[in-house]
Amino acid sequence: MAHLRRAVAGFAAAMAVVAGLATAPAQASPVLTTAVPASGTVQSLNALLGIPDTCAQTRRQLPILARQGHTFAACTTPAVRPPTQSAEQAQAAAASITVPPWCTTGWRGTRTEMCEIGYATLSWYNTSTGVLTGTAGFTVTxxxxPYYLSRTFAENFELQVTSVTGTLPGATLNLAVTCGGTCSATSYFPNGSAIVQGSDITTSIAYSDSTTTVNKTYSLYTLSWGVGTTTPITWGSPYYRCDDLISGYSAGCVVPDVKPVLTTMATLPNIAANIGAIQQAGPHHYGRQADGLPLTRNSSLE
Known part of the structure; x- marks a missing residue:
């Protein structure tokens, strides 16, 4: 398989104000870096968790939005799981879809999987009166x-409406997903869904990459709230990389920021025995731990 590499961003990232919305447990699941596009429109929700009120700007803009013909304005603030809830309980509460045990707030991943659980609160304003008519709490998983033997892979996506207060006239849930370069994304999210407490939308997103060389990209998600509202919220995934560089081998996709690690050769007894024999006979016994000459990875390679 070809050499591979990586970088990232997330929903537990995207809670910037918009005028209508604004240590890993193991080596196998490191925290992934947020990759912000050059436009600067995507950021990590986790990076915003210390901001006390991301809706302040939206409230100041309500008269302007009313003059522009917007009936309602939405904004979002990042939220955190309830303090009485453990990471495992939070995962179980969000897990109509199956996620790995290391999946929690903030993107984490292995070479062939990346997962995040994010929390946010939507505030719904009447632009003419300035009144906050309602709020809704969300959990997104x-x-x-990515699949290392194919340029086609999938994402499991879940959005839970965990709370609703007041009313959100006309508000609906609408998700659009894109990816860059030679990658295409197809979302099966049921657009137009009402925002109702207890709603649990589980859906899938299908990815396909036609590259015959290398394509390093990320997914871009846009969650909007229906007709008459203002700018939706946008966030990004970690980078993934698809390539088809070596003749005779399958094309595939991986999370390039996670370096490949060989942890056991239990299923390769003949190869293990051959390596052991070479290490035993070799003049310096390279790679044999007892001799203090371990093999190391060339970190300049992808």
């Missing part, structure tokens, strides 16, 4: 599974 995403599990992306």
């Amino acid at each position: 995403q599990d992306i599974q």
Whole structure:
């Protein structure tokens, strides 16, 4: 398989104000870096968790939005799981879809999987009166599974409406997903769904990459709220990489920021025995731990 590499961004990232919306447990699941596009329109929700009120700007803009013909304005603030809830309980509460045990707030991943659980609160304003008519709490769970033997792979996506207060006239849930370069994304999210407490939307996103060389890209998600509202919220995934560089081998996709690690050769007894024999006979016994000359990875390679 070809050499591979990586970088990232997330929903537990995207809670910037918009005028209508604004240590890993193991080596196998490191925290992934947020990759912000050059436009700067995507950021990590986790990076915003210390901001006390991301709706302040939206409230100041309500008269302007009313003059522009917007009936309602939406904004979002990042939220955190309830303090009495453990990471495992939070995962179980969000897990109509199956996610790995290391999936929690903030993107984490292995070479062939990346997962995040994010929390946010939507506030719904009447632009003419300036009144906050209602709020809704969301939990979003995403599990992306690149496949190293194919340029086609999938994401499991879940959006839970965990709370609703007041009213959100005309508000609906609408998700659009894209990816860059030679990658295409197809979302099966049921657009137009009402925002109702207890709603649990589980859906899938299908990815396909036609590259015959290398394509490093990320997914871009846009969650909007229906006709008459203002700018939707946008966030990004970690980078993934698809390539087809070596003749005779399958094309595939991986999370390039996660370096490949060989942890056991239990299923390769003949190869293990051959390596052991070479290490035993070799003049310096390279790679044999007892001799203090371990093999190391060339970190300049992808």
